[in-house]
Amino acid sequence: MNSSVQLMKSEYFLHNHLQLFVNRCSEDFVLPFHAHEFIEYSYVSEGKGFHHIGEDVIPVKKGMLFVIPVGVPHVFRPVSTNVTEHPLIIYNCLFNAELINTLTAIIQEKEIIQHLMNLAQNQVPYIAVVDHNDRIEELMVKLYRESSVPGIGSSTMLYTLVSQLVLMTYRQLYQKEHDVENHSTGFDYILHYLKQHVSNRIRMSDLVRVSGWSEKQIGRMFLRHTGQTFSGHLQHLRIQKSCEILKNSQHKVSLIAELVGYRDMDSFYAAFKKITGETPLAYRKKSRALHSGQ
Numbered sequence: 001m002n003s004s005v006q007l008m009k010s011e012y013f014l015h016n017h018l019q020l021f022v023n024r025c026s027e028d029f030v031l032p033f034h035a036h037e038f039i040e041y042s043y044v045s046e047g048k049g050f051h052h053i054g055e056d057v058i059p060v061k062k063g064m065l066f067v068i069p070v071g072v073p074h075v076f077r078p079v080s081t082n083v084t085e086h087p088l089i090i091y092n093c094l095f096n097a098e099l100i101n102t103l104t105a106i107i108q109e110k111e112i113i114q115h116l117m118n119l120a121q122n123q124v125p126y127i128a129v130v131d132h133n134d135r136i137e138e139l140m141v142k143l144y145r146e147s148s149v150p151g152i153g154s155s156t157m158l159y160t161l162v163s164q165l166v167l168m169t170y171r172q173l174y175q176k177e178h179d180v181e182n183h184s185t186g187f188d189y190i191l192h193y194l195k196q197h198v199s200n201r202i203r204m205s206d207l208v209r210v211s212g213w214s215e216k217q218i219g220r221m222f223l224r225h226t227g228q229t230f231s232g233h234l235q236h237l238r239i240q241k242s243c244e245i246l247k248n249s250q251h252k253v254s255l256i257a258e259l260v261g262y263r264d265m266d267s268f269y270a271a272f273k274k275i276t277g278e279t280p281l282a283y284r285k286k287s288r289a290l291h292s293g294q
Contacts, residue, residue: 004033005032005033005034005035005073006032006033006034006035007034007035007036007037008034008035008036008037008038009036009037010036010037010038010096013038013094014038014094014095014096014098014099017155018099018155018158018159019095019096019098019099019102020093020094020095020099020147020158020159020162021092021093021094021095021147022091022092022093022094022143022144022147022148022158023091023092023144024045024089024090024091024092024144025089025090025092026083026087026088026089026090027049027076027077027078027083027087027088027089027090028078028083029077029078029081031075032075033052033073033074033075034073034074034075035070035071035072035073035074036068036070036071036094037070037071037096038070038094038095038096039067039068039069039070039094039095039096039116039119039120040066040067040068040092040093040094041065041066041067041068041092041093041094041140041165041169042065042066042067042068042076042090042091042092042093043064043065043066043090043091043092043131043136043137043140044060044061044062044063044064044065044088044089044090045062045089045090045091045137045140045141046062046087046088046089047061047062047078047079047086047087047088047089048060048061048062048078048079048086048088049076049077049078049079049088050076050077050079051064051066051074051075051076051077052074052075052076052077053066053068053072053073053074053126054072054073054074054125054126058128060076060088063130063131063132063134063137064128064129064130064131065128065129065130065131065136065169066126066127066128067119067126067127067128067169068126069118069119069120069122069123069124069125069126070096070119070120070121070122071122072122072125072126074126076088076090091137091140091141091143091144093140093143093162093165095162096120097117097120099162100113100116100117100120102159103116103159103162103163103166106159106160106163107163107166107167112166112167112170115170116166127169127173128216129169129172129173135168136165136168136169139161139164139165139168140165142161143158143161143162143165146158146161187221187225189210189211190207190210190211190218190221193207193210194233194234194237195237198234198237198238198241198260198261199258199259199260199261200261201261201263202234202261204218204219204230207230218230235271235275236275238260238261238262238271239260239271239272239275239276241259241260242256242257242259242260242268242272242280243276243283243287245259245260246280246283246284246287247284247287247288253265253268253280253281256280268280
């Protein structure tokens with residue numbers, strides 16, 4: 001872990017028999033960029049600001065929930081140093097793998113328990129969902145109140161509320177993925193769009209515009225269906241197209257590079273060599289030799 005990232009240990013927060021910590025805090029500029037040994041569910045209940053998480057900076061506002069896996073560095077920042085006039089209020093629910101084992105008595109679905117274990121083992125990226133109907137906020141407030149003023153059966157109540165929070169977040173995440181899978185445009189349309197516009201300068205924002213999906217959704221779909229990132233797939237598509245033109249035309253390499261969307265020859269040569277293992281001219285010579293020998 002980067003030495004500039006402060007590590008927050010479980011023993012500082014999860015020292016009670018519940019192995020659970022819930023708080024409500026006003027974010028400031030004092031807390032450093034940090035990671036922790038526990039899973040954190042963080043809900044924005046008031047104000048606006050920014051969430052620095054991993055390498056991303058995400059504008060945040062009321063109704064956004066983040067699930068931060070073990071080991072993922074992050075910090076919230078308000079929009080202004082004047083936190084009295086512009087507060088950013090966050091509810092946090094922290095727990096570790098020990099509590100996950102306890103929750104198996106409540107959560108029956110193995111895939112949800114595995115999801116929690118993946119978060120605890122830093123095997124999945126952070127999660128961000130939006131609380132459209134205020135149900136997540138209601139859960140967070142109940143968790144905070146029950147944790148702050150324990151009553152009869154508080155342990156059972158807290159474990160039940162945490163299970164509901166996990167389930168609600170997981171269900172919303174899964175439903176979003178399900179909606180993406182069934183989007184009317186279909187991921188095939190994006191792949192077709194790329195092939196038709198391979199000579200143009202294509203940005204992720206262009207795919208957002210033509211598909212109606214978010215950048216994060218599109219990124220996940222590329223990884224799931226192609227095994228590549230958007231930029232990686234586009235690069236392979238362009239080099240594949242350039243190989244076809246090299247074999248079937250007399251065009252100069254500089255023109256071919258332009259026809260497949262490259263404006264810089266050095267970038268084209270580097271990408272071509274990386275993917276094919278040869279220079280464009282060597283590839284053309286070899287492909288023609290093979291063709292003439294048939």
